[in-house]
Amino acid sequence: MAIWVGASVAGMHAGDYVGAIQASFAGDSTHSPTQTGPFGSYLVIAQIGALVYAGDFYVADTTGPNLSVAVDQRTPASDPQPIDFSTRPVWVRFEITGPGGLITAEARVTDDSDWSSTGRGHASVSLPALSDGAYMLRAQTEFTQFLVSEDTRVGLVSAPAKGAFIAGAGAIAADPSASTGDTRGYFSLEFTPGRSIDGSMTYSYRTRMDVGGGAMRDVDVLVNSVDVTTLNGGKSTPTAIGHFSVSVVDASTGVVYSNLGFGGGTFRLTAIDGGKQADLFGIAVYRPDGSLFHATGALDHSGDAQSGAIVSGNIVSKL
Numbered sequence: 001m002a003i004w005v006g007a008s009v010a011g012m013h014a015g016d017y018v019g020a021i022q023a024s025f026a027g028d029s030t031h032s033p034t035q036t037g038p039f040g041s042y043l044v045i046a047q048i049g050a051l052v053y054a055g056d057f058y059v060a061d062t063t064g065p066n067l068s069v070a071v072d073q074r075t076p077a078s079d080p081q082p083i084d085f086s087t088r089p090v091w092v093r094f095e096i097t098g099p100g101g102l103i104t105a106e107a108r109v110t111d112d113s114d115w116s117s118t119g120r121g122h123a124s125v126s127l128p129a130l131s132d133g134a135y136m137l138r139a140q141t142e143f144t145q146f147l148v149s150e151d152t153r154v155g156l157v158s159a160p161a162k163g164a165f166i167a168g169a170g171a172i173a174a175d176p177s178a179s180t181g182d183t184r185g186y187f188s189l190e191f192t193p194g195r196s197i198d199g200s201m202t203y204s205y206r207t208r209m210d211v212g213g214g215a216m217r218d219v220d221v222l223v224n225s226v227d228v229t230t231l232n233g234g235k236s237t238p239t240a241i242g243h244f245s246v247s248v249v250d251a252s253t254g255v256v257y258s259n260l261g262f263g264g265g266t267f268r269l270t271a272i273d274g275g276k277q278a279d280l281f282g283i284a285v286y287r288p289d290g291s292l293f294h295a296t297g298a299l300d301h302s303g304d305a306q307s308g309a310i311v312s313g314n315i316v317s318k319l
Contacts, residue, residue: 046145046146046147046148047073047078047079047082047083047146047147047148048075048077048078048079048147048148048149049071049072049073049075049078049147049148049149050071050072050075050149050150051069051070051071051072051092051139051140051141051149051150051151051152052069052070052071052072052152053068053069053070053137053139053152053154053312054068054069054070054122055067055068055069055124056156057154057155057156057157057169057170057312057313057314058156058157058159058167058168058169058313058314058316059129059130059156059157059158059159060158060159060160060161061129061130061131061132061158061159061160061161062129062161063129064126064127064128064129064130065126065127065130065156065158066124066125066126066127067094067096067105067107067124067125067126067127067137067139068122068123068124068125069092069122069123069124069139069152070120070121070122071085071090071092071109071120071121071122071123071147071149072119072120073119073120073121074118074119074120078119082115082119083119083146083147084111084115085108085109085110085111085115085121086110086111088146089108089109089144089146090108090109090121090123090141090144090146090147091106091107091108091109091123091141091142091144092106092107092108092109092123092139092140092141092142093105093106093139093140093141093142094106094107094125094137094138094139095137095138095139095140096127096130096135096136096137096156097135097136097202098130098133098134098135098136098156098188098200098202099130099131099132099133099134099135099200100131103127103130105125105127106125106142107123107124107125108123109121109122109123109147110122110123123139129158130158131158132158132159132160132190132192132198132199133157133158133190133199133200134155134156134157134169134188134189134190134199134200134201134202134225135155135156135157135158135169135188135202136153136154136155136156136186136188136202136204136222137153137154137155137156138151138152138153139151139152139153140152150181150182151251153182153186153204153206153220154169154170154171154186154312154313155169155170155171155186155187155188155202155313156169156188157169157188157189157190158190159190159316160192163192163318164192164193164318164319165190165191165192165193165199165317165318165319166189166190166191166231166238166271166273166315166316166317166318166319167189167190167191167315167316168187168188168189168271168273168279168281168310168313168314168315168316169187169188169189169313169314170186170187170279170281170310170311170312170313170314170315171184171185171186171187171310171311171312171313172184172185172187172281172296172308172309172310172311173308173309173311175205175296176295176296176297177205177207177221177294178205178206178207179207179208180206180207180208180218180251182206184205184311185203185204185205185296186203186204186205187201187202187203187204187271187281187283188201188202188203189201189202189240189269189271191228191231191238191240193231193319197228197229197230197231197240198228199225199228199240200224200225200228201223201224201225201228201240201242201244201267201269202222202223202224202225203222203223203269203283203285204220204221204222204223205220205221205294206218206219206220206221206251207219207221209248209260211248211250211257211259211260212257212259217250217251217252218250218251218252219248219249219250219251219257219260220248220249220251221246221247221248221294222246222247222248222249223244223245223246223267223283223285223294224244224245224246224247225242225243225244225267226242226243226244226245226263227242227243228240228241228242229241229242229243230242233270234319235273235317235319236272237270237272238270238271238272238317238319239268239269239270239304240267240268240269240270240271241266241267241268241269242266242267243263243264243265243266243267244263244265244266244267244285245261245262245263245264245265246261246262246263246265246285246293247261248260248261262287262288263288264288265285265286265287265288265293266285266286267283267284267285267286268283268284268285268286268302268303268304268305269281269282269283269284270282270283270304270305270307271307271315271317272307272315272317273315273316273317274315278309278310279309279310279313279314279315280307280308280309280310280315281296281307281308281310281315282295282296282297282304282305282306282307282308283295283296283305284296284299284303284304284305286303296308
């Protein structure tokens with residue numbers, strides 16, 4: 001067996017090359033040299049791209065969400081010659097977690113109408129209506145050798161079609177603890193007032209941390225509500241209080257680091273429907289002993305985090 005380590009593909013564009021690898025035996029003291037062909041060799045040079053969510057953040061519970069990502073081949077690391085998605089298949093997997101467990105769907109990337117000048121494509125799929133509640137959506141490429149991309153994550157909410165409620169999903173621009181290339185904090189919430197408060201909340205951010213034994217990994221910190229005990233403030237500054245559990249998930253492998261998760265904490269969340277102004281969001285989460293675990297902004301005298309403008313999605317209040 002002969003192995004060539006560090007072979008360069010410099011000057012070759014992203015794509016697939018049939019018969020690109022050939023080899024010959026140079027001969028030795030007992031064997032004559034041979035001339036060989038490509039042996040059916042197949043070389044793939046992957047394109048580097050980016051996924052950008054372009055689907056629904058907020059839907060009524062009578063309407064199913066449309067999930068969609070735009071595929072960008074013009075990142076600083078991309079090959080300047082884009083791959084054609086019509087001839088080189090790239091698939092996107094959508095994973096939604098929330099009430100009722102995990103929902104998955106796949107869609108193939110298709111060329112946009114202006115692909116020849118932009119190299120852009122998109123993958124879209126429509127789902128049936130979802131139960132009321134807060135969801136977290138993750139989209140990533142799969143079943144492909146042709147495109148390498150990080151995943152994209154957003155909040156998604158299914159809200160009541162009528163009655164009193166506050167619901168929203170989206171992202172804040174910068175979570176204070178996010179320490180990777182993705183600095184956003186992602187949220188989803190749906191609360192319905194009443195004798196007992198219905199609803200759910202989820203919040204996540206990506207950071208780099210020691211997961212044990214000095215191993216540093218990029219992880220998603222996921223905060224999911226267990227219950228909602230208080231809903232105050234009316235339409236102007238609604239604040240929800242409840243309990244949560246936190247899990248820490250490897251951003252690349254999906255492994256859950258159970259040694260880093262815990263339950264029994266308390267969250268204090270503020271979500272403001274800004275109308276014609278920016279919608280605002282803030283959250284502070286406390287460990288069972290009352291110490292602060294995480295906050296998206298400075299704390300006020302009540303222990304609530306200062307709210308900041310969201311940069312994607314929206315919040316709707318019918319309180």
